[in-house]
Amino acid sequence: MPNRKIATPITLIDVKSACSNCNLHELCLPLGLSHAEIEKLDEVVANRRRLKRGEHLYRAGQPFDAIYAVRSGFFKTDVLLEDGREQVTGFQMTGELLGLDGISTEHHSCNAVALEDSEVCTIPFLHLEGLSREIQTLQHHFHKVMSREIVRDHGVMMLLGTMRAEERLAAFLLNLSQRFTARGYSPAEFYLRMTREEIGSYLGLKLETVSRAFSRFQEEGLIAVQQKHVRILNTPGLKRLMSHQQGRG
Amino acid sequence: MPNRKIATPITLIDVKSACSNCNLHELCLPLGLSHAEIEKLDEVVANRRRLKRGEHLYRAGQPFDAIYAVRSGFFKTDVLLEDGREQVTGFQMTGELLGLDGISTEHHSCNAVALEDSEVCTIPFLHLEGLSREIQTLQHHFHKVMSREIVRDHGVMMLLGTMRAEERLAAFLLNLSQRFTARGYSPAEFYLRMTREEIGSYLGLKLETVSRAFSRFQEEGLIAVQQKHVRILNTPGLKRLMSHQQGRG
DNA sequence: AAGCCCCTTTGATCCATGTCAACGTGCGCG
DNA sequence: CGCGCACGTTGACATGGATCAAAGGGGCTT
Incomplete structure (x- = not known):
């Protein structure tokens, strides 16, 4: 601050x-x-x-x-x-x-x-x-916006309730990518505005876990990260990550 | 079914x-x-x-x-x-x-x-x-209802993101109790309509974990459970559970 | 230009909860 | 009335992510 x-x-x-x-x-x-x-x-x-x-x-x-x-x-x-x-x-x-x-x-x-x-x-x-x-x-559009917020929250509940750490981060990155795209920015390259701790809080993870997941994605060639700068190298690979195993430890 | x-x-x-x-x-x-x-x-x-x-x-x-x-x-x-x-x-x-x-x-x-x-x-x-x-x-009330849903979802996100198993179940039981009360039913005694698995899914836990948490609450004299029948014996005790430790394993 | 502080990364270890398995129980159907 | 089956409980073990710790890097402040 x-x-x-x-x-x-x-x-x-x-x-x-x-x-x-x-x-x-x-x-x-x-x-x-x-x-x-x-x-x-x-x-x-x-x-x-x-x-x-x-x-x-x-x-x-x-x-x-x-x-x-x-x-x-x-x-x-x-x-x-x-x-x-x-x-x-x-x-x-x-x-x-x-x-x-x-x-x-x-x-x-x-x-x-x-x-x-x-x-x-x-x-x-x-x-x-x-x-x-x-x-x-305007009325109808406003109702849609509120409803969209509810749907979005359900998505986060799904993420927090059923996904493992790497799935959560993959979902998060893909979601950002999509929203940047909708605003005319690159889908594959952006700067994160939030800290690892804030990402972790959003995703129900500790900052160390977020950091390790970033590193892992990098090792696997899915993304390139340096600090807050992210480049997505393999979108399908990230998507695939999200549709796999069960359980949370 | x-x-x-x-x-x-x-x-x-x-x-x-x-x-x-x-x-x-x-x-x-x-x-x-x-x-x-x-x-x-x-x-x-x-x-x-x-x-x-x-x-x-x-x-x-x-x-x-x-x-x-x-x-x-x-x-x-x-x-x-x-x-x-x-x-x-x-x-x-x-x-x-x-x-x-x-x-x-x-x-x-x-x-x-x-x-x-x-x-x-x-x-x-x-x-x-x-x-x-x-x-x-009516318009204003409807907007409040939608907004309340958003706030409720944020509460669930908090629960899923930051609380441990027993805190989640305590929060869940207290929430049910409060809603039954608002409908004129006993705040302390009710029948669950959902299975342990459904509770678990809502709370981001496996059914075994839910079952164990129930048993633990019973051992500690916080509640009496038999299958779907629940009696809350110590509301303050349940509330206290919710304001403690950090972390999720 | 230097220094500090916050953010991030990485390693080692621990623990809560998941997983697997077996047994108990009560309701609903035949 | 009793049988079967879905639901619930409990135990033993496995593991993903938390916790604790330490060191490196970058940007803002002085």
């Missing part, structure tokens, strides 16, 4: 996010909306907020009143147990939404932290509900 | 569920709605469907067009991997909703199976969306 002295003193900037001008809307909430509808949405997406690496977008327990769309950067969400144990519940990149968990109790139920300097669009939730009572497409 | 010969040949019964007369609405979708609003909802909740034990409400891959509210009985949802591995993603009881995962792709992404003879209300999803564009309370 480096607290570097920086030129920009304010993180809350009152500038229209302008969904209509945003090249992300194919990935984000406006997906499928007409131009006129997107302009209505512009009125709801109140402002942008910049975060430095390590900064919290929100913390568990804080009152909820908006969801956020990642405009640039990279986040993690996590849940802390009283005894200090941490579970990373997800990593969010460009175009993905943050804060959906807060709707339930009107308080955030997890922490959201920027893993690199990032920018989000703030979407006041009551406004979004209002607009989605008017625009059926 | 006993295929008993039964008197009732039809499972799809065209009878109004009548939310307005249903004593469950404090637990279910109509929560917080006015009487007039509940009557509108009655028009949407198309019909009831009865399922025998072992019967599927829906299967992964089937087209999605409705969500379901459990009116009576008990369900599990699960996801299957190609290689046969199963992950139980949840157990649903009276008043809880099934099928939210299907909204995302318009196809169900998991299987829903009745663990005892059960009855559900069918809620055609497009109708629900239509009505929730009219009734803000």
Whole structure:
């Protein structure tokens, strides 16, 4: 959590996010909306907020009143147990939404932290509900986004409940690869924004186990890793890894 | 999956569920709605469907067009991997909703199976969306329900990612106890509707491990178990179990 | 440019839970 | 009413990943 002295003193900037001008809307909430509808949405997406690496977008327990769309950067969400144990519940990149968990109790139920300097669009939730009572497409798309989050979580449960360490890491890398691809980046080469410990927490493994699995993949020629830089050399090989043995030790 | 010969040949019964007369609405979708609003909802909740034990409400891959509210009985949802591995993603009881995962792709992404003879209300999803564009309370409540599902899944991820076997089982029993309590049943005594294997799948454990944990809890005087009959003798003791050590082996 | 600290890697050992096996038990069906 | 079978329990052993430990590397700070 480096607290570097920086030129920009304010993180809350009152500038229209302008969904209509945003090249992300194919990935984000406006997906499928007409131009006129997107302009209505512009009125709801109140402002942008910049975060430095390590900064919290929100913390568990804080009152909820908006969801956020990642405009640039990279986040993690996590849940802390009283005894200090941490579970990373997800990593969010460009175009993905943050804060959906807060709707339930009107308080955030997890922490959201920027893993690199990032920018989000703030979407006041009551406004979004209002607009989605008017625009059926928006309503339906929002429901799909929430549902997708549920499906995603089931995938993670599957991973945590039935897969062994190397399968989990393979699944994780393939998932990242696919999401980078969808954003126009290379499917085969990327920088991890999170530490081995955060990967481990997400995958239910210790950081040493994650590190060893990386090394093993490298030995087997499946990937090339150096620190946070990953190149996938053999995608089918990684996929094959995932459909094998039973059990967890 | 006993295929008993039964008197009732039809499972799809065209009878109004009548939310307005249903004593469950404090637990279910109509929560917080006015009487007039509940009557509108009655028009949407198309019909009831009865399922025998072992019967599927829906299967992964089937087209999605409705969500379901459990009116009576008990369900599990699960996801299957190609290689046969199963992950139980949840157990649903009276008043809880099934099928939210299907909204995302318009196809169900998991299987829903009745663990005892059960009855559900069918809620055609497009109708629900239509009505929730009219009734803000309903819209907001529905969003809360979806969000609650996300929060619940994060809890399971925490459990699978950071807890050891006995902690997981303690968390599971306390959760069941709390949900039975909310439904007016005894918090301390209930019948499990699922097998040790299903519990194990949900908790990311093998059935033998679940069985041993039950036996251990019994030795320690925390519970009394006999087969599917469970009595909780020491709730604080179970809670204490959950806030201890690190690590998974 | 140097130094520090965090992250990562790797090795050695341990332990929780998986695996395999055998036996017990109660429900449902014939 | 009793038999069979799925479910549950318990024991012995195997092992994957955790734990403990130590050393190397890279980037940010000074």
